[in-house]
Amino acid sequence: MTGPITVRLHEKVRQEIMRRVMKNKYKVGEPLPPIAALAEEFGVSVITIKRALRDLQPTGILRTVPGLGIFVRERRRFVRDLGFCMLSSGVSERFRHRTLSETTSVTMEIIGDPSFSELDAPTGKMLCIRKVISAEDKPILFDTSYLPLSFNDKVVDEFGDKFLSDALRDQGRRFRKTRLLLDAAPASEEAQQAFGIPNGYPTLRRLYKLTTVDRSFSVFGIAESPFDRLAYSVELGNRTSRERS
Amino acid sequence: MTGPITVRLHEKVRQEIMRRVMKNKYKVGEPLPPIAALAEEFGVSVITIKRALRDLQPTGILRTVPGLGIFVRERRRFVRDLGFCMLSSGVSERFRHRTLSETTSVTMEIIGDPSFSELDAPTGKMLCIRKVISAEDKPILFDTSYLPLSFNDKVVDEFGDKFLSDALRDQGRRFRKTRLLLDAAPASEEAQQAFGIPNGYPTLRRLYKLTTVDRSFSVFGIAESPFDRLAYSVELGNRTSRERS
DNA sequence: GAGTGGTCTAGACCACCCT
């Protein structure tokens, strides 16, 4: 349960390996010593080393290559300004990196994630578009958007590989407001697949609801990113005059 | 490495247990069947069951009680509006729940988290105040704030158990702007301790930088929450006229 | 073939709870 009073071996090993990576004793791009060597060095069984390495997975600092070894991963994270999220065009400007949006599936689905209840999402079937957005050839965002069924596949084709909000704007659609819900979550099955991250990997999520100016419809969606690849920045002016709304 | 081509046993077990919790076959507040029973039912070893249950930890749906069993945890998440974050008073109003802020330590430290570089944080020693914020007797936020050293302990005492921004406002300090960085991360050591969550548990983080109106100083900080206890909401007006800033 | 790491197993031991 809480475990023995003495510090657990796999925990000590985990922390020490983490420390070595941080201190650059194990360098980026290079493999760790083989598990057998680590086991001997730490004086524990190989199983315990494996356990420690597995516990290190959610930190994202390691990458295991089949048949070769466990390598120290390079860390690089993009930052996206939330104030512009889905409100202005010029995606590459926003990211200041070349981005690629690739549609992976178009289906009809019911919105499943319970967090959408915060955004008053409908419960019926909607047109569901999934995309993977990459920056510098690295996937950084997995986007699932839900549109009213009145948007048929033909319209979807026109979206091509554009951002949804950009595509709709090109059609003359204007959005009145955007509601966002930001949260974290262990990686979904789709995200695990899309990003090659293990079960339980922390992700940052942005659930959104776009409402058109004429309020004729709303677009819902969720953008999921591995925690080490994307963060959101916000700048708030001082609004102390408004005490609540 | 990537594992055998056949679906891994522990993965099948994990998904099935997850499914049962979601379908309410295992009910909230009740214990799962003993590991031995699950092992027999699934026709795998107890080790494999243990593995599956461990992989389920980051989802937060289970809570293991020493000597008693593994229980299905109740899920309840608070939502906080980012627009008011640290800008208005009336904390309990904002949360619409009674909150308690408890200072756990006051030290002098160098800002350690590399994410703070995005906020142009200073590299020298600062006054470091750590707090645990609870709502309805549940800790939901672990806050670490950094002030200039000119704030001595006496001033800190006056903060008592108030929110930092509220305390500073009571002192007549006004803030010009707030920069935020929102990201996710596996739980820090302190957060694991404060929330009783395991290593690798996904957390939602809000790094902040408050600058006074006269720009005499800035306050930095980081607020960390278990992913299943807090989310942030944002409402954006349409600002398409501003293409960038 | 020799090396790598991942999976699955069995078994021993410990700490905790309840009766």
Add this chain to the structure above:
DNA sequence: GGGTGGTCTAGACCACTCC
């Protein structure tokens, strides 16, 4: 005592990569 789950171990087997 008999129940629980967590830790640590040893060993077998598989898939992969490189020589």
